[in-house]
Amino acid sequence: MNIKWKLSLATAFLFALGACSSSSSSSAEDDTEYSSAGGSSKDAKSSSSNSKICKSVSETLAAPTNLQVVENGENKWVLIWDYTPNDERLESGFLIEVLNMSDKQPKWKTFDSTNAEVVMYNLSGASNADKYYRVSAMDECGVSKASDMVEIIGDSSTATTNANLAVPSNLKLENLGDNMWQLSWSYTNNENRPEQGFKLQSLNLDDKSPKWSDDGTTNKGVHVVKIDGNKKGGLLYHVAAKDDKGVSEYSEEITIPRVSDSTSTSNSMDLAVPTNLKLDSIDVSKYKLSWSYTDNTNRPENGFKLQSLNLEDKKPSWAVMDSTNKGVYMIIIDATKKGGYYVRVAAKDSKGVSKYSSEIEIPKISKKTNVAEPPADIALTRIAPSVWELSWSYSASDENPDRKFIIQSSKLKDFKWVSVASNIKGNVRNYYIQGRDKIESYYRMAVVNDGDTSAYSDVIQLTPEIKYRDYMALEVPVPSEKFILGYTTAYEADKDTATKDDITFINARATYTITDNFISKYIVESEYTDTAYYEARWFTSLEQYNYYKGSCEGKKKGDKCDSCYWVEPFPYEEPSITKRFDENDYADAAKKTTIYASCKSGYDYVAKDHSKLYSESTPSDEWEKIIESEYGMSMCIPNYVRGICDYYVQIRIVWKDVNGETDWSEWTQPFNISDISGADDLCNPSK
Structure with a gap:
């Protein structure tokens, strides 16, 4: 009966010390292939007989799987593999082969063998390190397919079945203007075989017999090159990692855009338009106006221009209000001067301005009431597994029946403030937040008097660490x-x-x-x-x-x-x-x-x-x-x-x-x- 051995790594250590064949006298440099034929006449007759038997064998030998290496001391290792035999053709042992990539002409060589059912093998000596190994089942009629290979690394206990360079991915092009392009790619190193640079090839489909040609290299860690579209427009490119042993598989292809005409330059491109204008109250009468902007790489912005419009003017018209420098996407606005005005924004450079954004209105500041302070002492307390109480204090000398509180929240990932409650009565000092989806959200508050909004309070975050009320804590019974x-x-x-x-x-x-x-x-x-x-x-x-x-x-x-x-x-x-x-x-x-x-x-x-x-x-x-x-x-x-x-x-x-x-x-x-x-x-x- 053939038995499949399944050994844990711990068991392997115990058995490896004496249960397996020793490699101390194995012929690692033997260049012969495994054969069942012998040298004597008796062996020749046996071989002839076996040949006739083998011709009638239709079943194939099962292949070993899950080949692993376990370190068993200094310069000592144990090869372990799984084997599920073909009951119609049982193995008589296992063939172990070695591959040394440092050889002038690397090839798999017979290293040693084990007997039937012996699915582990001891290796000893530094000369066995930095080589690849694989295992096949064998009988008198031949050998099975080989297992995946493993590498024994001399200065590490880690073995891997992946001895190939990783493949570059996510090729993308960025327009630098004047038909110059930046080609970049992503790359994650195989720790067992890190790259030493990258090799590029190009393909011209307009050639009579198109074929890939070498088209440059980069040094180690350099994942980007510049390509002149005037010369290389229309060509396909792909990239491979390289080291002193060869190159990886090539990445997917990407096409360099063709030059549409001889006047195609960055000057023909428009500036992008600002979007998502937003106002945030930062004081009693001051607001932060901010906007989003994505540069057109062919014509980047060099600052922003703001215009304002007062509809109460006799003849309303857009007028220059202010400007910012390059990369500044916000500005502070005094509502005592610009309250009630509409504002819009455009990107600018030395050649002009973009189209203007949509408008946003600056709130008016009432002359009757001065809202001095926002709510204070904001706190969160947990009162159920998915319920929290938001509490605050507010000390105003006068009681205003029209006073209301506003609560806004923002998710951590986007920090976009959204009103969650805007009509809380002035005598209320708490608000209940429900749902585990609110965890990690931020909250802030403001007070409204006669339509005027105070500055917002300090921000507080709802986190899993917020404690229960003292008398509702879950103590260990x-x-x-x-x-x-x-x-x-x-x-x-x-x-x-x-x-x-x-x-x-x-x-x-x-x-x-x-x-x-x-x-x-x-x-x-x-x-x-x-x-x-x-x-x-x-x-x-x-x-x-x-x-x-x-x-x-x-x-x-x-x-x-x-x-x-x-x-x-x-x-x-x-x-x-x-x-x-x-x-x-x-x-x-x-x-x-x-x-x-x-x-x-x-x-x-x-x-x-x-x-x-x-x-x-x-x-x-x-x-x-x-x-x-x-x-x-x-x-x-x-x-x-x-x-x-x-x-x-x-x-x-x-x-x-x-x-x-x-x-x-x-x-x-x-x-x-x-x-x-x-x-x-x-x-x-x-x-």
Whole structure:
């Protein structure tokens, strides 16, 4: 029978020291190919016979897979591979080949071999480093396809199956003006074979016999070149990484635009137009006007020109208002002078200006009321898993019934302020934010009096670290422990009734009751709470798990020592949970066979025979049989009940709010049932 070996890396280290062939005497420089033919006449006859057999073989040898290298000390390595044999053609061993790229004419050479089912190989010595290795299955009729290759690197424990240069990607062109182009690309190095520069090739499809021609190189790390479109317009380009061993595969192609006419220059291009004008209040009567701008690379801006329009003028007309320097996309505007005006922006350079943007109106400042200060002491407090309270203070000497508060928010990624509440009454000092999607958002506030808006407050961010109200914090619950044992004297007896050796444990119950850090009544009674309860997470080994007492989440298939865990909820009104093992538990739920019945059947126990132990007329052989049966019964049931000793539990609080979002306290430390006072008689009988 052929066996597929699957070895973890840790197991490989243990076996590699002595279980595999040694490479210390292997012929790494042997230039021969693997062959089943020998040199003697006897071997020749055998070879002839094998040749006839091999001609009739139609099945192919399976190929090794998942070849890996594990470092096993200084200049020591272990080759490990997986192999699933073809049952119709089993391997007789494995062929190991080596490739040295430093050779004048590199090629794969036979290195060594292993016997059938041996899927690992020791390598020792610095001379074996900085080479590539691969493995094939073999039999008397030939070899399989080779596995992927791995490289052994002398100064690192890392091996890789990828020995190729990475391929450049994302080629793009940027117009520099005057039909000059900048060609750039992206590149992520293969750490096992970094690039030492790049090679460009071009292709002219107008040639009679188009073919790729070398068209320049760059040095290491240089991912950009300039190309003259007047000379190279219409050509296709692609790029490859290079080093002293060769080049990578070439990238996708990109076409250099053709020159449309002899006057095509940057002067024929227009300036781009400013967009997204926006006003932000920064003081009682001052605003920051900002805009977006994307340069036309053929004609970049050299600053911006602002115009204003007052519709209350006798003959309204656009007038020059101000300007900014190159790259400045904002300006401060005094609303006491320009309130009520419309403003627009154009890009400018030495040749003129762009088209103007759309207009934006500067708010008027009332002459009746001076809004001095924005809201202060802005704070956030968490009051449910997905609900936060935004609170603030505002101390105005006069009470204005028309006073309103404004709240704006902005996402971290774009910082675009959006109003979320704009009609909050002047006597209100809090606002509720709901939804986990609001996490990482920023908030700010302003006050409005008679239509006049104050400056905005300082910004506050809603983060996951914001704490709950003190009386609604999720504390780790603190439980007390209780252990109760049940026993009988029916299964075992002796003549000395003063001893307790005839006690048989038939059930055990462990109870954990929350005695401190309960679920707060403020959580339970909150209008934002859906449910609040406790969870117990039990865990034990598969060997001790009772399959008829729960669902084992995370169970692994296989080793009986694997971990098994499951979660059980219990209500805050009854903050107690119990785990019980009993002789009346099912040993076979489908057949409804209890532990008691299973043990009784296994040891031929008959309850009414117990009295015969005290009868002088009971034959000695029958008496011994009854004692043996009762002894087996007295061991069988406690062995089952003792399984509770290997159970562990952790407890936490769970809080689900009206938005369907959930939060939890931390788990308690793990509690082992065997550590409860009173459990020693069952769990540690020797103590």
